[in-house]
C-alpha cells in the first residue's frame with residue numbers, strides 16, 4: 392500500500408463504522424421494498440437522499456431513465472475521478488434474491504467513505520456514484536455508457552454478493568430475444584391441411600438451435616422457453632411465443648452468433664409457412680476486468696479480512712451490464728460471500744441471506760475494499776498509469792487472470 396492510501400485507510404474505516412446503522416437501514420429498506428427494472432423509485436430516492444446528506448451533488452432522471460442518477464463530489468479542485476456503481480433492482484417475482492440492496496448500499500458507502508477520507512487527508516480527487524437501474528433485464532448501464540458517464544472516469548468499481556469471495560468475476564456477453572410465430576388455426580383432425588402450425592415452426596427453430604450447438608465455441612450458451620404453445624389439442628396452434636438468450640465470451644462473437652440465430656428462426660418460418668416476429672432486445676457486453684485494478688482489489692479484500700480466491704476463468708458465469716462499463720473505462724466487479732458455498736443467487740435462500748447482519752458486515756468490508764481501491768487510483772499516479780496502460784493495451788483481448796502478481 393502506498394503512503395498516501397495508507398493514510399486514508401483508517402479514515403475510510405472510521406466513516407463506515409460511524410454510518411454503520413444508517414447504511415444498514417438503507418440496505419434493509421431497499422430489501423423490504425423490492426422494485427423491478429425501471430421502477431426502482433423508492434430505492435433511487437433513498438440512495439440519493441443518503442448521498443445528498445453526505446455532500447454529493449445529485450442529478451436524477453439521467454439518460455432517459457427516471458430511476459437513474461449521477462452523484463458527484465470532489466475533494467479540492469479537479470484530480471482523478473473514480474466511479475462507484477450502484478444497482479438496486481429486484482428480480483421479477485423473487486424480491487432481492489440477487490442482493491442488489493447490498494450492491495447499491497455498498498457503492499454509495501464506498502463513495503461516501505472515500506470522499507470524506509480524501510477531504511480529511513487533503514488529497515485532491517473526484518468521486519462519482521452512478522445509480523444504474525434494471526441490471527436484471529433492461530440494461531440501465533447501456534444508455535449511461537452511451538451518454539459518456541464513464542468516459543471521464545479513471546476507474547469504475549462495483550461488487551456483487553455471492554457464495555464465494557472472488558477478486559474477479561467473469562461474465563458472458565448476452566442478447567435477449569423475444570420471438571413469436573403466427574400461423575393459421577384449423578380443425579386439427581377435420582381440416583389439418585387448412586392450418587399453418589405455429590408450434591411446428593417453433594419446434595423447427597428449437598431443433599435448428601440444438602444442431603447449431605455443435606459448431607459453437609466453448610462457453611457459448613443458447614437457452615430459452617416457450618410461453619404460448621397452443622390453446623387446445625383439437626386446434627392447429629395459431630400462435631407460439633417466448634424468449635431466448637444467446638451468450639458468448641466475446642461481444643464480437645455474439646454479434647456473429649446473433650446473425651445465425653435470426654437465420655434459424657427465419658428458416659423455421661419459411662419451412663412452415665408461418666410469419667415470424669423476432670425482436671432483438673438489448674445486448675450486454677462481456678465483462679473485462681482490468682488486471683491491475685483487480686490486483687489492487689484483491690489486496691484490499693485481503694486487508695479487510697474477506698480472504699478472496701482467484702476464480703478459474705469462466706467458472707459459473709452469468710451476464711451483467713457492468714460488461715458495457717468495462718469496455719468504457721477500467722472496471723472491476725469482485726464478488727463477496729454472504730452465504731455458504733453452493734447457494735447461488737436467484738434463490739429464496741439467497742434473498743433471506745441478503746438481509747442478514749452477516750451480509751451487512753460483509754458488504755461494509757467490501758465497501759471498504761472498493762474505497763481503498765479507489766484511493767489507489769486517486770492518490771497513486773503510478774497505479775493510475777498502470778491501470779490506464781493495461782486498459783489501453785488489452786481493449787479487445789481479455790487478460791487471462793492467473794493470480795500472478797498478487
Ligand SMILES: [Zn+2]
Pocket residue numbers: 489527736737
Ligand atoms: Zn441477478
Ligand SMILES: [Zn+2]
Pocket residue numbers: 489490491526551
Ligand atoms: Zn445481480
